[in-house]
Amino acid sequence: MKHKLKFSLSLLLAILFSNIYAQKSIPDVKYPITKKGNTLDTYFGKEVQDPYRWLEDDMSAETESWVKSQNKVTQEFLAHIPYRNKIKERMTKLWNYEKYSSPTRHGEYEYFYKNDGLQNQYVLYRQKKGMDAEIFLDPNTFSEDGTTSLSNISFTKDGTKVAYSISEGGSDWRKVIVMDALSKEILEDTITDVKFSSLSWYKNEGFYYSSYDKPDGSELSAKTDQHKLYYHKLGTSQDQDKVIFGLDQKRRYVFGYITEDQQYLVINAAISTSGNELYIKDLKKPDSELICVVDNFDNDHNVIYSKGDQLYVATNLNAPNKKIISFDIDKYHPEHWLDVIPETENVLTISTGSGYFFAEYMIDAISKVYQFDPKGRKIREIVLPGVGSSSGFSGKIKDKTLYYSFTNYTTPSSIYEFDPSTGKSKLFKKPKVGFDSDAYDSKQIFYKSKDGTKVPMIITFKKGTELDGNNPTILYGYGGFNVSLTPSFSIVNATWLEMGGVYAVANLRGGGEYGKAWHDAGTQLNKQNVFDDFIAAAEYLIKEKYTSSEYLAIRGGSNGGLLVGAAMTQRPDLMQVALPAVGVLDMLRYHTFTAGAGWAYDYGTSDQSEEMFNYLYGYSPVHNVRKGVEYPATLVTTGDHDDRVVPAHSFKFASELQDKQAGVNPVLIRIETQAGHGAGTPVSKIIDQYADIFSFTLYNMGITELNAPIKSF
Known part of the structure; x- marks a missing residue:
């Protein structure tokens, strides 16, 4: 040319x-x-x-x-x-400026990520109200060349224990470390060979994670297609971890998580990156069986919230742009589902915090956010700082303050503090970028x-x-x-x-x-x-x-x-x-x-x-x-x-x-x-x-x- x-x-x-x-x-x-x-x-x-x-x-x-x-x-x-x-x-x-994440509360501490500017990995800090922040985990110390990174992290509901995973050299295979969050004392041997996994605690007793059997040949290229959900009981060795799902049912992706109220184990199982089965176990009943709510891979389903016997699900079943439905644990088949936030002409992404639902709609790839209560009543539209992308509005049911971020192609991501009772936002962190x-x-x-x-x-x-x-x-x-x-x-x-x-x-x-x-x-x-x-x-x-x-x-x-x-x-x-x-x-x-x-x-x-x-x-x-x-x-x-x-x-x-x-x-x-x-x-x-x-x-x-x-x- x-x-x-x-x-x-x-x-x-x-x-x-x-x-x-x-x-x-x-x-x-x-x-x-x-x-x-x-x-x-x-x-x-x-x-x-x-x-x-x-x-x-x-x-x-x-x-x-x-x-x-x-x-x-x-x-x-x-x-x-x-x-x-x-x-x-x-x-x-240009890169050399302080960057922050939104804070999240676990127990007595608020945790947040910060990068001083050119650090290879973000550092996880924590602080109590009225006190200075301290380093909780610094992935830059995990390896000399900065190629070991912090991946998932999960705290117990009371914030006293934590499990976190690390990646070495960018691999999807992870190691999981369990620690006392208050003393930062490592509690047991590292769990290895974990892949494509969340970490979800049940009480203070143990947590769920997912992985494949280590393949024959190269772990970086050999085929892995039978994902399993495990439960690790604190204080036991990894070889005693129980397979909860995936031993008999061959699924490529299996994820398990506990609802915030600790009453339900939710399992999403899939054979591809689109569509999943949905299983629920009622933990209020010690001997309850795993319930199959959806037994096919035709649509996407994700439990977002639970309250008593009611569960709330984001789904695109008969709603290509997604909607929120609810059902009673004893009447879980789709014919009993009730619309909470109906489908609209725009794509829905949902988050929960402070007992509310926050519906982000994409309108030609631009964010609009609305606040709803669990009965589907619209509280308000959230006034965003401009035209662009927002994310956040996530938190625990008892959180009084939530956070969200806003950005676009010319505006560095800023963090806003949000009061869900009044709908008012105020700037929390704005980066100083040259x-x-x-x-x-x-x-x-x-x-x-x-x-x-x-x-x-x-x-x-x-x-x-x-x-x-x-x-x-x-x-x-x-x-x-x-x-x-x-x-x-x-x-x-x-x-x-x-x-x-x-x-x-x-x-x-x-x-x-x-x-x-x-x-x-x-x-x-x-x-x-x-x-x-x-x-x-x-x-x-x-x-x-x-x-x-x-x-x-x-x-x-x-x-x-x-x-x-x-x-x-x-x-x-x-x-x-x-x-x-x-x-x-x-x-x-x-x-x-x-x-x-x-x-x-x-x-x-x-x-x-x-x-x-x-x-x-x-x-x-x-x-x-x-x-x-x-x-x-x-x-x-x-x-x-x-x-x-x-x-x-x-x-x-x-x-x-x-x-x-x-x-x-x-x-x-x-x-x-x-x-x-x-x-x-x-x-x-x-x-x-x-x-x-x-x-x-x-x-x-x-x-x-x-x-x-x-x-x-």
């Missing part, structure tokens, strides 16, 4: 680019030799080659050597970019996809930006698993905006922005809708001259990595840079790794039917890289400890691209060590990674110099 030499005035205010783009300034890339095997699979009579199957073996010395050689080539390329360190320095400076939010605009637009469907997108940019097609732009998307992309502030994106970049987020089908129908419209044999929505978003940005193909980058992670892989193989002419992160990229084999089979609701599987195989084969990024095609400059990113979307997806995709790429656009892969799918990644690694991503992006848009007049640069 040719690079335009004209730059917008607004961009020059942020970045002074070089006025000469010489192709020779892009260093020649000599890729490591990646051997090809002769593995051949047959699906419904069709033979499919898999030459890089050997890269799936994350335990082999050969794969380890390949990773090292690829990282070496990538780092050598990035080292040629003259402004790489400048971007890193600015991002580091970013001028008032200098930027976020604009929501609606564009039409290929089939005419109206899709929302929020575009954020510096005020005064000239729409002349010459603005470096990142288009971000996800489009899957009922996940909604709502406005939120990010230092990473703030750095991009400060450099004059445009940041656009499209709310694609497959997400949850408009309920179950919107989700289903982007699943299985409808998955192409998601890619079409994303491609149409790119075309809109180009048509309206926010950018052009020469200055467009597309980015997404996990399912969003699949999105980028599909878009760049279907329309390689549309963008200059592609940034697939921790992507699901081999659609014929994704379900054979770890818990991947649970994603079948969204994707279908290659052994499901001939029609499904042909559909997956038709868009699977690994299988749709063509020889002789000029693909965008591509930086694939993954982590060597990613046991959710195993790095083999990224390894195979990068190998295919390096082998078949035509033209000069580089194809590199950046493999982070001691890092997983994203959660718990140390701040230092995040800053390094995004400095590399932004440097790669701008450099491959023809920007060879970055002379920023921004004072803080």
Whole structure:
């Protein structure tokens, strides 16, 4: 692609680019030799080659050597970019501010998370009323390199005991430590090999957790598909833990939790990421049986509250946008359910606190929040600080004060204190960030996809930006698993905006922005809708001259990595840079790794039917890289400890691209060590990674110099 030499005035205010783009300034890339095997699979009579199957073996010395050689080539390329360190320095400076979470009360203490600025992990503090805060848990001390993170934490109802889980190197496998919360004395041996689990105490006697049997072979890639709920009795060894659910019933995801009043054990069991069975045990009756309230996987159900014999459930049964129902424990079948908060035209997310329900509705991905009592009577609309995303309003029944946060793409997340008796809010914590939010605009637009469907997108940019097609732009998307992309502030994106970049987020089908129908419209044999929505978003940005193909980058992670892989193989002419992160990229084999089979609701599987195989084969990024095609400059990113979307997806995709790429656009892969799918990644690694991503992006848009007049640069 040719690079335009004209730059917008607004961009020059942020970045002074070089006025000469010489192709020779892009260093020649000599890729490591990646051997090809002769593995051949047959699906419904069709033979499919898999030459890089050997890269799936994350335990082999050969794969380890390949990773090292690829990282070496990538780092050598990035080292040629003259402004790489400048971007890193600015991002580091912006990141260095105090960050807080909302406080929660357990026993005599309020607990909250705080990061002084550049700490790799948030520190958990606590304080009594009228006293100074003290450190309760500091994950930065768990390991020298900051790669061990604090995951779930659960207190007993009286706040005297606590169980918390840690992740090492970003893995989804966890260890659980049990501690006296008052003295901080560890009470017993560490519980190991816990995965995809909440922790829920029953009285002070023990707690429930979930896990799989440790698989044969690699714990980071081998298939795990029989989840079990265990009960750990305090003072006993882990090998005595009783299986409560999942021994006879094979389910991929099982979660158990105790209601706040300690009267019910609730179990959600699922075979995929959408739809669950619902079981309840009445703990008021010691010998009660487990009740099956819902015996199918057609809908989602979650108990949110209980009072006496009444239970309250958030469900999308006969309500695609969700509603709240209640039932008596003795009349639990769906025909006895009573609507408490009926379904509306907008998607509902519910939280509870102070004996109230707080209904957050998404209206075109923007929050509106209403307060209800348990009888479904609307108390009030909560007046939010602006247009954006709110979260919180959660607490115990006896809490007199609740907290919520508010943010959007230009406003750092602030915490508000809320009085549920009066409906009044007041600012509790506002971060001091060296970013001028008032200098930027976020604009929501609606564009039409290929089939005419109206899709929302929020575009954020510096005020005064000239729409002349010459603005470096990142288009971000996800489009899957009922996940909604709502406005939120990010230092990473703030750095991009400060450099004059445009940041656009499209709310694609497959997400949850408009309920179950919107989700289903982007699943299985409808998955192409998601890619079409994303491609149409790119075309809109180009048509309206926010950018052009020469200055467009597309980015997404996990399912969003699949999105980028599909878009760049279907329309390689549309963008200059592609940034697939921790992507699901081999659609014929994704379900054979770890818990991947649970994603079948969204994707279908290659052994499901001939029609499904042909559909997956038709868009699977690994299988749709063509020889002789000029693909965008591509930086694939993954982590060597990613046991959710195993790095083999990224390894195979990068190998295919390096082998078949035509033209000069580089194809590199950046493999982070001691890092997983994203959660718990140390701040230092995040800053390094995004400095590399932004440097790669701008450099491959023809920007060879970055002379920023921004004072803080």
